[in-house]
Amino acid sequence: MSSLFDRELRVVNVGIASFADAIRQSGAHATQVEWAPPAQGDRATGAALAALVNHPRVEAANAKAFSAYSAAMPVLEGIGTARNCIPRMAGRMLLHAGPPIEWKRMCGPMQGAIVGAILYERWARGEKEARALVAGGKVRFAPCHHHDAVGPMAGIISPSMPVWIVRNSAGGNRAYSNLNEGLGKVLRFGANGPEVLARLNWMRDSLAPTLGAALKVLGPLELKPLMAQALHMGDEVHNRNAAASGLLLKRLVPAILKSGVPAAEAAAACEFIAGNDHFFLNLSMAASKAMLDAAANVPGASMVSVMCRNGVEFGIRLSGTGAKWFTAPAPVVDGLYFPGYSKADAAGDLGDSAITETAGLGGFAMAAAPAIVKFVGGTPADALGHTLAMGHITLGRNSAFTLPALNFGGTPAGIDARNVVDTGILPVINTGIAHKQAGIGQIGAGVTRAPLACFTHAIRALAQGLKE
Amino acid sequence: MSSLFDRELRVVNVGIASFADAIRQSGAHATQVEWAPPAQGDRATGAALAALVNHPRVEAANAKAFSAYSAAMPVLEGIGTARNCIPRMAGRMLLHAGPPIEWKRMCGPMQGAIVGAILYERWARGEKEARALVAGGKVRFAPCHHHDAVGPMAGIISPSMPVWIVRNSAGGNRAYSNLNEGLGKVLRFGANGPEVLARLNWMRDSLAPTLGAALKVLGPLELKPLMAQALHMGDEVHNRNAAASGLLLKRLVPAILKSGVPAAEAAAACEFIAGNDHFFLNLSMAASKAMLDAAANVPGASMVSVMCRNGVEFGIRLSGTGAKWFTAPAPVVDGLYFPGYSKADAAGDLGDSAITETAGLGGFAMAAAPAIVKFVGGTPADALGHTLAMGHITLGRNSAFTLPALNFGGTPAGIDARNVVDTGILPVINTGIAHKQAGIGQIGAGVTRAPLACFTHAIRALAQGLKE
Numbered sequence: 001m002s003s004l005f006d007r008e009l010r011v012v013n014v015g016i017a018s019f020a021d022a023i024r025q026s027g028a029h030a031t032q033v034e035w036a037p038p039a040q041g042d043r044a045t046g047a048a049l050a051a052l053v054n055h056p057r058v059e060a061a062n063a064k065a066f067s068a069y070s071a072a073m074p075v076l077e078g079i080g081t082a083r084n085c086i087p088r089m090a091g092r093m094l095l096h097a098g099p100p101i102e103w104k105r106m107c108g109p110m111q112g113a114i115v116g117a118i119l120y121e122r123w124a125r126g127e128k129e130a131r132a133l134v135a136g137g138k139v140r141f142a143p144c145h146h147h148d149a150v151g152p153m154a155g156i157i158s159p160s161m162p163v164w165i166v167r168n169s170a171g172g173n174r175a176y177s178n179l180n181e182g183l184g185k186v187l188r189f190g191a192n193g194p195e196v197l198a199r200l201n202w203m204r205d206s207l208a209p210t211l212g213a214a215l216k217v218l219g220p221l222e223l224k225p226l227m228a229q230a231l232h233m234g235d236e237v238h239n240r241n242a243a244a245s246g247l248l249l250k251r252l253v254p255a256i257l258k259s260g261v262p263a264a265e266a267a268a269a270c271e272f273i274a275g276n277d278h279f280f281l282n283l284s285m286a287a288s289k290a291m292l293d294a295a296a297n298v299p300g301a302s303m304v305s306v307m308c309r310n311g312v313e314f315g316i317r318l319s320g321t322g323a324k325w326f327t328a329p330a331p332v333v334d335g336l337y338f339p340g341y342s343k344a345d346a347a348g349d350l351g352d353s354a355i356t357e358t359a360g361l362g363g364f365a366m367a368a369a370p371a372i373v374k375f376v377g378g379t380p381a382d383a384l385g386h387t388l389a390m391g392h393i394t395l396g397r398n399s400a401f402t403l404p405a406l407n408f409g410g411t412p413a414g415i416d417a418r419n420v421v422d423t424g425i426l427p428v429i430n431t432g433i434a435h436k437q438a439g440i441g442q443i444g445a446g447v448t449r450a451p452l453a454c455f456t457h458a459i460r461a462l463a464q465g466l467k468e
Numbered sequence: 469m470s471s472l473f474d475r476e477l478r479v480v481n482v483g484i485a486s487f488a489d490a491i492r493q494s495g496a497h498a499t500q501v502e503w504a505p506p507a508q509g510d511r512a513t514g515a516a517l518a519a520l521v522n523h524p525r526v527e528a529a530n531a532k533a534f535s536a537y538s539a540a541m542p543v544l545e546g547i548g549t550a551r552n553c554i555p556r557m558a559g560r561m562l563l564h565a566g567p568p569i570e571w572k573r574m575c576g577p578m579q580g581a582i583v584g585a586i587l588y589e590r591w592a593r594g595e596k597e598a599r600a601l602v603a604g605g606k607v608r609f610a611p612c613h614h615h616d617a618v619g620p621m622a623g624i625i626s627p628s629m630p631v632w633i634v635r636n637s638a639g640g641n642r643a644y645s646n647l648n649e650g651l652g653k654v655l656r657f658g659a660n661g662p663e664v665l666a667r668l669n670w671m672r673d674s675l676a677p678t679l680g681a682a683l684k685v686l687g688p689l690e691l692k693p694l695m696a697q698a699l700h701m702g703d704e705v706h707n708r709n710a711a712a713s714g715l716l717l718k719r720l721v722p723a724i725l726k727s728g729v730p731a732a733e734a735a736a737a738c739e740f741i742a743g744n745d746h747f748f749l750n751l752s753m754a755a756s757k758a759m760l761d762a763a764a765n766v767p768g769a770s771m772v773s774v775m776c777r778n779g780v781e782f783g784i785r786l787s788g789t790g791a792k793w794f795t796a797p798a799p800v801v802d803g804l805y806f807p808g809y810s811k812a813d814a815a816g817d818l819g820d821s822a823i824t825e826t827a828g829l830g831g832f833a834m835a836a837a838p839a840i841v842k843f844v845g846g847t848p849a850d851a852l853g854h855t856l857a858m859g860h861i862t863l864g865r866n867s868a869f870t871l872p873a874l875n876f877g878g879t880p881a882g883i884d885a886r887n888v889v890d891t892g893i894l895p896v897i898n899t900g901i902a903h904k905q906a907g908i909g910q911i912g913a914g915v916t917r918a919p920l921a922c923f924t925h926a927i928r929a930l931a932q933g934l935k936e
Contacts (some may be wrong), residue, residue, distance in 0.1 A: 233711050234701040244709060247714065251715070257739075270721045271722040370873055371872040
């Protein structure tokens with residue numbers, strides 16, 4: 001022991017960096033290893049995590065869940081009306097984004113979108129009457145995710161809205177989403193004025209029937225190859241859907257023109273889709289939902305099956321804990337704000353669209369979309385870095401979604417909540433940012449992270465469940 | 469001097485690597501610097517190059533040429549008939565790809581395409597009659613480039629073919645190209661059977677009028693922003709035009725539907741374009757030609773204004789030597805061959821499409837298109853490497869064409885023939901490969917290089933011109 005200090009001292013320091021600094025200041029050599037205790041040192045979570053790591057039931061359950069996710073083949077079957085096809089959608093019910101939340105706690109854009117949906121459904125004649133109806137308990141609310149559905153931003157789906165019907169042909173489960181309205185004043189950002197309602201009416205009365213007729217001509221449309229192709233064309237199919245929307249249009253246009261739809265309606269539908277680079281987003285979300293629902297409800301699995309936000313809370317579900325929600329306050333996004341707006345104007349993180357990240361797309365596939373940094377901030381090197389980092393918290397790679405920049409390696413997919421808690425590496429999400437007041441719309445976009453607390457809650461519940 | 473060998477010997481060896489090897493084998497340290505004499509040691513070329521390097525007239529001329537290229541704004545004006553809009557196109561004249569070549573020396577695909585064009589023009593009733601017509605000197609041939617035009621592969625443009633009209637709105641010059649026929653049995657690969665002629669007839673009688681009507685609705689279409697957007701979507705707009713074709717379709721479809729064209733013709737046009745990911749190629753070529761013609765004919769400039777191939781010879785033009793051609797044998801491409809074919813089946817490098825590389829696109833912009841390596845061979849790292857290497861032989865960067873993978877740096881553009889000769893780095897070209905027999909079609913794709921000899925000839929001519 002005494003001979004130790006006769007030689008040159010070379011130290012490896014694990015954890016708190018200031019220890020290494022002190023050694024360096026004394027003239028010795030120290031190599032710093034970045035490490036922090038799991039769950040920021042919380043003992044109970046650490047114990048829960050220790051019980052789950054290398055647990056044969058958890059490993060087997062994750063393998064089963066990941067395999068079902070990988071095997072899923074989401075197919076666009078057609079377009080329907082929400083009340084006729086979404087399970088248990090009846091009466092004056094509105095679906096919303098994120099985990100459950102009561103009216104009074106909802107953020108501005110969600111309340112605004114709900115008022116808009118009530119006017120659209122003609123349950124009230126004006127905003128005041130609509131708010132009174134809600135206050136009187138005459139409208140029921142439920143998360144989209146409780147009804148096999150997903151919606152971007154406020155995520156409001158009302159009974160007479162048209163919805164995409166996506167079926168996982170490998171598992172038989174179906175997922176639903178509303179149709180994308182484009183940018184500007186739109187319901188999903190809480191706008192509810194006459195032009196918003198007029199567009200929603202046109203979407204119901206003209207666009208949806210036109211698309212429905214085209215899909216009958218086209219037959220079932222495989223979404224996975226289309227998304228894979230878009231990943232080779234600079235999309236990450238969450239906040240960048242320019243290529244995917246174009247690829248969809250290429251398939252739809254000849255079918256629309258053959259469908260016998262009147263020329264003016266065909267032209268309006270084509271022009272609307274051609275003018276909306278986000279048109280594919282809702283299909284990307286429904287496809288992601290269909291892939292992840294295939295992996296849901298495998299007892300013991302620590303794989304994340306849902307990530308979503310209602311503007312107030314961020315919520316996740318694990319495959320192994322079924323319908324339980326694990327929530328934490330929704331972060332406000334540090335992003336690129338449009339001129340005149342700042343973080344002070346922003347609603348909390350909002351929307352079901354993080355289902356794409358849950359499926360290995362969006363922020364997880366950002367290496368495919370270097371040009372997106374002009375929209376969400378950072379550099380192309382950051383985009384690559386995000387994808388590489390997500391490889392540390394995922395169960396595997398999705399070989400159907402290859403990334404040219406990673407020499408055609410698959411996207412990291414299947415978030416393992418254990419790895420998130422163990423490493424502190426939080427799932428990265430590309431997101432739009434809504435103004436906190438209803439109806440102002442999108443004020444920016446950015447890269448944000450899922451809150452750690454959702455995952456620590458989930459890990460403790462999963463460990464508790466395995467004991468019982 | 470005698471003290472030199474008392475110390476450890478550390479050698480920097482420039483040039484022939486075996487000298488460094490010998491030193492290393494003796495136990496000393498040698499750093500190898502890769503270098504080769506310009507023009508593979510040819511003294512006359514070396515002297516010509518030395519006279520041109522840092523020559524104030526050449527520098528000023530290149531600055532002027534590059535500036536005109538950079539400022540060019542190619543705009544799609546409309547569609548016309550070759551004989552009515554291409555300058556000096558009259559009588560029984562056919563334009564072909566590459567530098568000038570007489571009938572007997574033409575490669576199989578070019579002869580096949582010429583027979584097809586003669587049948588299409590009804591100058592003969594069968595192949596035998598067509599070949600007799602040519603043998604009798606009754607058909608005149610000229611390079612597309614002699615008529616402000618470009619054509620992919622065989623590049624045949626006949627008088628009654630529809631052609632894109634692209635105008636450089638900054639300089640006023642116009643460039644022309646034929647319309648892309650798609651893949652399979654097509655004229656540009658030398659096929660001339662009934663289905664090829666039927667498609668060409670339909671393109672003349674239905675597609676071109678439909679597109680012409682749509683372009684009247686749409687008005688002049690700026691091509692540079694569209695190409696820039698495609699570079700952010702995984703295209704290099706030579707051998708990968710999937711995004712650009714989709715972006716063009718998105719603009720055309722609403723215009724076609726508003727143009728009053730009969731529904732069946734509108735549907736056929738949309739379906740044809742939607743089914744052809746190479747549809748934009750000919751527009752990319754015409755836009756490149758319009759940008760480079762703006763830079764042509766600046767006395768003293770060593771900037772390359774044309775690179776093209778006729779399947780037998782590779783030809784280039786310099787801005788500073790005007791209409792003169794500098795040729796060398798066309799290489800046979802080492803590429804990825806379709807199943808059942810090999811290099812032994814290939815025609816020599818063919819087509820005017822290397823105009824895209826001359827304009828800083830295609831192989832020069834390959835960093836934008838990592839997924840193209842599945843088509844042309846190599847790895848995504850090679851794609852990046854090609855773009856970086858081209859930076860050593862170009863006059864500047866095109867700030868209109870930014871590459872996300874290079875942190876939004878512009879494409880290397882404006883090939884300086886001096887740099888090619890000095891460094892031995894040859895311009896890289898992404899190309900399709902034609903079967904050497906007429907009509908079999910495309911048998912592969914690959915990355916090839918422009919031959920050095922074109923550039924050494926050009927440099928000597930430029931130096932000679934400066935002396936006179």
